[in-house]
Amino acid sequence: MRIDGGALGRTFDGVGAISGGGGNSRLLRDYPQAQRDQILDYLFKPGYGAAVQLLKLEIGGDGNSTDGAEPSHQHTRGDVNCDAGYEFWLAEQAVARNPSIRLAALAWTAPGWIGGGNFWSDDMIAYDISWLDCARAHGLSIGYLGGWNERGHDSGWYKRLRTALDAAGYGAVQLVGDDTSWDMADEFAGDPALRNAIGVLGNHYVCGYLSQAEQCSSTQAARNSGKPLWASEFGSQDYDSGVVPYIRTLNRGYLDGGLTGFMNWPLIAAITPNLPFGTVGLMGAASPWSGAYRVGRNLWANAHYAQFAQPGWRYVTGAAGGYLDGNRANGSYVTLAAPNGRDYSTIYETSGATAAQTVSVTVAGGLNAGTVHVWDTDLGSATEHFVKRADVTPSGGSYTLTLQPNHIYSVTTTTGQGKGTAASPTASALALPYADDFESYAPRTLPRYTEDMQGAFEVRPCGSGRCLQQVVPQRPINWQGDSDAYTLIGDPSWRNYTVAVDVNLQQPGTVTLLGRAGTQLRPQDRQGAYQLRINETGAWSVVAHGTSGNVRTLASGSRSALGINTWHRVSLGFSGSRVTATVDGVQLAAFNDSAFGYGQAGIGVVGYQTDLFDNVSVTANGVGDGIVGGLLRGDESGRCADVPGASTANDTVVTLWDCHDGANQTWALTPAGELRVYGTKCLDARGGGTTDGTPVISYDCTGGTNQKWTVTAEGRVVGVASGKCLDATAHGTANSTPLELWTCTGAANQRWHRS
Known part of the structure; x- marks a missing residue:
């Protein structure tokens, strides 16, 4: 193997991850500050953990984009809130730790007022620009902007977007197209305006969706386009068991397809584990009430790149990259060289090998022929991750290295690498009783321990105080299936409890109170839970809403009208198989059912009414409350x-x-x-x-x-x-x-x- 500093290929654009595509970062902001800072350091701090170099943020649109709905900065036309949600906050934290991080943005959903329901509209162009204005107000520089996640492309829209960005002072923002294929490259020859509009060609899951990433691909037209090629989304796998396809994608994406930028979906699983992708990302952070988190093996796979090569380095061609002994089963390797012409790093993965292999390396072309430092991860070990091994001293510019099977090695002439030492506290359940009157929050923010699944539930002024309001007045432009607007609250391990809330209907319609909300399948209307539903006329029902989307009515009836703009208190109680429902302290129903034994509380509306909620409480019902x-x-x-x-x-x-x-x-x-x-x-x-x-x-x-x-x-x-x-x-x-x-x-x- 010869590493020749004079044989340089494509420019490396970075490795990183995506915050968004489903509320994945939602609970991170609710962590105690000490643990929140530890998690952020593991994700972004150079020389400590993943050292993420590319961070894609979701442009929220009030619709569920996999594991939750990210709030829009403009729920209704012209009503801009630059502090909506948590993506700007997260990006600020990332930039504070690594000022060189590259930020990208992409929309999955959009508010229903845009384009009369047409995403590929001038309304959406203006919406994206207003989001960029908000990012700028937060001191953030967005380098890359996509179209509509995994929904193909409208070439005319991309060209109009390029013109509008230039006119608005965002000429430096590069457009990424189009996330579902490499077909846009085929249009370039016949459409030079489109070619000039696009800065990066991106595609998703270039090594296969939920595969072991044994082989990756691009097209000849894409490789010849002159544009950087990115795996603009890969991953979707458990933060531990997904480590093999993770490192293979980084190596083989370049070797097989010429890809130079990589973003794992998602950054972190800061969501409760009852949601579809509850253990997917670089880390897990499902327990903000206890501060517990988990550093995944995927994080260390990212570190094996991001701590050893920076955007702007160049891949070394020829024998400096390839498959060990020419055999994919033995593993792969790539080498990157620094702009100084001296330093280099080689990243090996031996995930398919069955025996130790020895590689012989010769360094040439002006690269540093001195000591190399070796960092190693045992992919099968629970503890041997990102370990500094003994240095290797070349002789006459050559050295040998023995590679064990099922490992990642980063071999480098650089220094400054490190492994964080912060440790998670022990996880525990969210103790009952739990209550929130929403008075302690700033207006238009999200209350702690809530996860919006559809629509947006924000703290708003309410009489002389504050309450929670569903603020989305119409169906969004969805990315996955539609559902009623609802938010989940608290801990999925809760079992026997009574959840109660004050409700105030703002329009004719139906409010919902959820209990024992456990497993949710995709799309979000497949949330398993009991629901009490009641409308302004007083008609009510208690239903079991299944994970297949089926609804089974358990009890129903009518009481005096709730009316509009008046407060009423509703509750659902669970004790073993016994289910009870009340309104204003009067029992509506009491029956036995065993469909759901545990899960979160939740509140919602049928459709998109802008109803008000206040004084949520969850109290334990005797022994066996799901905590002990x-x-x-x-x-x-x-x-x-x-x-x-x-x-x-x-x-x-x-x-x-x-x-x-x-x-x-x-x-x-x-x-x-x-x-x-x-x-x-x-x-x-x-x-x-x-x-x-x-x-x-x-x-x-x-x-x-x-x-x-x-x-x-x-x-x-x-x-x-x-x-x-x-x-x-x-x-x-x-x-x-x-x-x-x-x-x-x-x-x-x-x-x-x-x-």
Whole structure:
């Protein structure tokens, strides 16, 4: 392998991630400042963690763009709020840590007033420019702007946008087109105005969606276009188990397709884990009330690039990049050289290799032939991530390096790299009672621990104080399916509680109160929850809203009219299978139903009425409120960890079974970290085993570390002794599927929720 500083190719544009495409960063701002700063340092601080170089921000449009709805800066025409949401705040934090970070922006949705519902309109051009004006007011310089996420392109619109940007003083903003294919490059020869308008060609999932990224692609027309080519979105995979396709995309995207810029979706999973992509990103931050977070392996894969090469470096061509021994299965490598003509870094990935490999390197062309520093990540290890290894001293400009299988190595002549040492506190549930009267917030902001799924719920002046209002008056231009406007509140592990809120209807229509809002599938109208629905005439119903979008009416009736512009208090209560509903303290319904056993609270409207809400409260209903004890329900199966036949015998293998609230399914997490059933038996790794496939059993509690578990905010149940996860064998979902220990992958058969 020869690294020749005189053989330079394309310019490196950076590696980074996307905040947006679904409210993914929403809960980050609600973290205690100490932990919030730690998370931000891990994401953006040079020489500490991911050191993100490219950050794409969503231009919010009030519609759900995967895991939530990002608020618009202009819900209605002309009413501009430059402090809307959290994207500008996040970008300010990123720039404060790394002033050289490159910022991009893209819309997924848009307010319904734009273009009479037509995204590709001059209204949308003006909307984008007003967003750029807001970014400028926050001291932010946006370098790149896209069109409509994954919705193709309108070439005439891009050309009009270029003209408008130039006229508005944004001539330096480069346009990125078009996110769904490389087809725009095919138009350049016949449309020089379009070619001149576009600064970067982007495409999504160039190495395959949810694939292992073994091979990547672009087109000849794109490569010959003279434009930088970007993986303007890749990823969508768990922050731990997605690390192999992550590093492969960075290496192989360049080797196979000539790509030079990369943005993972998303930046962080700062959302509750009941949402569709709850463990996807570089980090997890699902528990702002406890301050707990998780640094993912994907973050260290990004660090292997961003701490070793900067935008403006050049890829070294020839033998300085390729596949080890010409075989994709052995892994890949690329080399980048600094503008100073001396420094270089080589990034190797051996994710498919089965044995150690030795590479021989010769340095030429004026590059530094001195000592190289080696940083290493073991992709299969729970702890050996981004570790500084022994330096290598070349002899006569040559050196050898042994590469172990399933590793990432960054080999560099530069210094300044580092690994952050901040540690997360232990995750815990959001304690009950919980209440919010919205008086402590600035107007037009988002209250803590809320996640808008559709529409926008903002604090607004209300009488002599403040309350929460749904402020979107019409259906947005959606990116995924439409739904009623609603927001989720609090902790998905809540189980037995009463949620209550004051409501004030501003127009004829229906308000909704949600309880036990657990699993949500895509689109957002597939939120599993109980709902109390009541309109201004007094007609009401309590329904079970399923994850398939089906609605089952459990009780219904009518009471005296609520009317318009008057306050009423509504509540939903849960105790085991008992469900109750009240309005103004008068019971509407009481019945038994077991469709949903746990989940968040929520409020909403049917459609897009601008109704008011105030004085939310969530109070526990007796023992088993979801904080100390309850079921362990598998995300993939929907079934619960069960001691078969309610056996009390030692060494009984724990299995999956339909959830039924029986004593043999009720697991109490003790302060010592035990998961106790019947009060005296513990979840145990058979024989103290720590290897993959060790059966998980119930056994007399002994205090041994093989009976100690950590329950994470993301829903993992991790053995203290083994470091391995509670796993439904072979992704089984049927009754009697045995549980076992297995290396933590982040897969759904290793995610559990207390209920």
